[in-house]
Structures are given as C-alpha cells and as structure tokens.
Amino acid sequence: EVQLVESGGGLVQPGGSLRLSCKASGFTFDHYGNYGVHWVRQTPGRDLEWVSGILWNRGLKGYADSVKGRFAISRDNGKDSLFLQMNNLRADDTALYYCVTDREAGGMDVWGQGTTVTVSS
Amino acid sequence: DVVMTQSPLSLPVTLGEPASISCKSSQGLVHSDGNTYLNWFRQRPGQSPRRLIYKVSNRDSGVPDRFSGSGSGTDFTLKISRVEAEDVGVYYCMQATRWPITFGQGTRLEIK
Numbered sequence: 001e002v003q004l005v006e007s008g009g010g011l012v013q014p015g016g017s018l019r020l021s022c023k024a025s026g027f028t029f030d031h032y033g034n035y036g037v038h039w040v041r042q043t044p045g046r047d048l049e050w051v052s053g054i055l056w057n058r059g060l061k062g063y064a065d066s067v068k069g070r071f072a073i074s075r076d077n078g079k080d081s082l083f084l085q086m087n088n089l090r091a092d093d094t095a096l097y098y099c100v101t102d103r104e105a106g107g108m109d110v111w112g113q114g115t116t117v118t119v120s121s
Numbered sequence: 122d123v124v125m126t127q128s129p130l131s132l133p134v135t136l137g138e139p140a141s142i143s144c145k146s147s148q149g150l151v152h153s154d155g156n157t158y159l160n161w162f163r164q165r166p167g168q169s170p171r172r173l174i175y176k177v178s179n180r181d182s183g184v185p186d187r188f189s190g191s192g193s194g195t196d197f198t199l200k201i202s203r204v205e206a207e208d209v210g211v212y213y214c215m216q217a218t219r220w221p222i223t224f225g226q227g228t229r230l231e232i233k
Contacts, residue, residue, distance in 0.1 A: 038222070048170070048213055050222040062220040065122075096170060106158030106217035109181070111169040 002026040002110055004099045008114030016089050020115060022082040023055055031056035034099030035102035039073065039084045041095035042114070052084060055092070067093075089119045123148050123216050127225035133233045140201040142228045144214035151173050151218070159201045161190055164178040164227075165210040174199065205233060 008020040020039070029037055038053035052063045061073050072085040074097040082099060096114040103109055124147040134140045149155045161174040172181050174190035177197060187202040201208055209232060214225040 042220075046211065048215075048227070049222040050224070053220065053222065057225060063219050102217075105154070105156065105174075106152075106160070107172075107175065108160060108162075108215065108217060108222070109172045109175065111171070113169055 001071070004101060004110055004112035004114040006097065006099045006112045007099060009117045011118045011120065012089055012121050014119055016090065016119070017087045017109075018086040018117060020097055020099075020117075022084075022087065022112060024101070027058050027100065027103075029075070029082065030077060032101065032103045035105055035107060037075070037082050037102070038100045038108065040080075040098045040100050040103070040108075040111075041093050041117075042098065049061060051088050054082070066106075087115075091119050093117060096121050122221055123150070123219055125214055125216060125223050125225040127128075127212075129216060130226060131227055132228055132230045134149045134201075134204045136206065137203050140204050140230060142199045142212055142214075144192075144197045144215050144225050145197070146195045146197070148219070150216050151194075156218075157193070158216055159192070159197050159218065160189075160215045162211045162213045162215065163208075164213065170213065180183075184232060185189050201230075204230070204232070 003025040005023050033056040036053045039051040054061045054073050070088045074083045098114045099112040101110045124143045128143045159177045162170040164170040176184050178190045189200050199214050211227045211229050213227050
C-alpha cells in the first residue's frame with residue numbers, strides 16, 4: 001500500500017525550531033523522481049496552504065512567501081525521506097502539516113495523515 | 122500568485138439532487154506543456170484530503186462517475202449528478218500549473 005508517514009510535529013515556543021520528516025512506504029520517491037514532493041499545511045480554520053515543494057530528481061525547490069527564509073526543504077535519497085526544517089516559528093505557523101507527493105506532473109495524489117505543529121508560549 | 126476563488130462556500134443539497142461548485146483562477150492555468158493542472162479534492166472530517174479529479178476532468182480510480190470536472194482558461198466546475206450521503210465534506214480546487222501551488226477556500230457540502 002502506498003503511504004506517506006510524517007513525524008516531528010509538536011509544541012514549540014515562538015522563535016523556536018522544529019524539523020518535520022516524511023517517509024515513503026510502498027513506493028520510493030525516486031521512482032517518481034521527475035515530479036514533486038511537497039509540504040502542505042492546514043490551518044485551524046481549515047484552509048489549505050502549500051508551504052514548500054521539491055522536484056525530487058532535480059532538487060529544484062520552492063517556498064510560499066510566508067515561509068521563505070525561515071523554512072528549508074530537503075531530501076535524503078538513501079533514506080527515501082523528505083524533511084522540512086522550520087526556524088523562527090510564529091503563531092501563524094500553527095497547523096497540521098501534510099507530506100504530499102506527485103505520481104505524475106501536478107498530481108498531489110498521495111497525502112500523509114499529517115503531523116501537528118503548535119506554536120505557542 | 123494565482124488566486125483560486127470557489128463558490129459557494131457552503132452548499133446544502135438534498136439527497137439525490139445535483140450539486141455544482143465553481144472555481145475561478147486569477148490567471149489562466151494552461152501550462153507551457155499544454156496541460157491544465159487543475160485538481161479537485163474532497164476532505165471528510167478527520168481525514169486527509171483525497172484527490173477526486175485531476176487535470177480538469179480526469180476522475181481518479183475509485184471515484185464514482187457521478188463526479189465530473191470541466192472548464193478551461195480561468196473557470197472550472199465540479200459537478201455531482203446525484204448527491205449521496207457519503208459525498209458530505211469540504212471540496213477544494215487546486216492549481217499546480219504555477220508555483221506557488223494554490224488552493225481555493227473550500228466548499229462545505231452538507232445534506233439538507
């Protein structure tokens with residue numbers, strides 16, 4: 001079964017850092033390496049916001065303006081894992097963070113269950 | 122950034138009746154490769170979003186044929202020919218033609 005499993009969420013104070021991880025199961029990111037793997041967050045108000053993405057093989061990265069300069073996406077081909085380093089966290093970063101992958105261009109067809117990030121003092 | 126605007130935001134529907142959700146983009150969504158990367162998702166309570174339609178009008182595996190997607194340019198529509206109880210949830214459109222990828226605000230479908 002194709003699955004994505006996120007981890008690393010938690011409660012952190014404003015200004016703090018967290019590192020999210022996403023592991024593929026039942027497939028490899030490299031198999032669909034021409035396409036993207038993304039972090040998408042869902043706010044408490046249920047809005048969906050694309051946070052960051054990486055084109056797996058080429059390593060090209062993109063970020064939402066709201067996180068540029070604070071978040072960094074990376075991958076580990078050997079561990080078939082995706083990461084999101086989140087620094088200088090703010091209250092409005094509080095959300096459920098999903099790992100999402102494309103199995104074709106523009107796909108966004110496989111979603112994990114999400115990991116919750118809460119930024120609060 | 123491409124702004125995606127859905128309407129209505131709330132959609133009460135009688136069982137067996139049709140439903141339609143509109144999604145308008147602030148820019149055309151035709152990619153340089155000729156494809157239009159406009160997807161529809163449904164999210165049920167407590168679940169992750171699930172893709173229903175990709176590239177405007179292609180149904181994902183297991184999606185009933187009462188769901189259909191259409192549109193071009195900047196105007197897109199998701200239609201349900203006869204609403205069933207299991208269709209309750211929040212529906213989102215999304216464009217992946219241009220980064221940043223952007224989503225609509227969501228339309229909550231409920232049974233009257």
